[in-house]
Amino acid sequence: MPRTKTDQELIDADRDLYSGLIRLHVMHHASEEPIFGLGMMEELGRHGYRISPGSLYPLLHGLEKKGYLTSREKRNGKSLRKEYRATPLGRKALKAARSKVLELLRELIEGE
Numbered sequence: 001m002p003r004t005k006t007d008q009e010l011i012d013a014d015r016d017l018y019s020g021l022i023r024l025h026v027m028h029h030a031s032e033e034p035i036f037g038l039g040m041m042e043e044l045g046r047h048g049y050r051i052s053p054g055s056l057y058p059l060l061h062g063l064e065k066k067g068y069l070t071s072r073e074k075r076n077g078k079s080l081r082k083e084y085r086a087t088p089l090g091r092k093a094l095k096a097a098r099s100k101v102l103e104l105l106r107e108l109i110e111g112e
């Protein structure tokens with residue numbers, strides 16, 4: 001008998017569902033201006049995505065490892081923070097994703 005999903009399982013499923021959107025969101029902002037972890041968490045929160053530092057930082061590192069983001073340490077008062085920008089490869093990937101997002105959006109809206 002299939003058991004009902006727990007709230008935690010639903011939240012985890014949401015995370016899977018939205019992880020690509022969150023990545024695209026991060027890439028979009030990183031292509032416009034340098035971003036840093038805490039600021040990006042606030043920005044994503046503004047859009048209704050709750051993401052912890054424990055999820056966001058590995059995501060940023062992953063995008064950097066892929067060559068989509070580049071980072072450098074920047075002094076902020078007494079502390080150092082890591083600043084990320086989109087690389088030319090990251091911009092190219094974002095541009096390719098844009099048409100896919102538009103296509104999906106069209107289907108989602110037509111389906112209503």
Ligand SMILES: [Zn+2]
Binds near residue numbers: 025029043
């Ligand atoms: Zn945004």
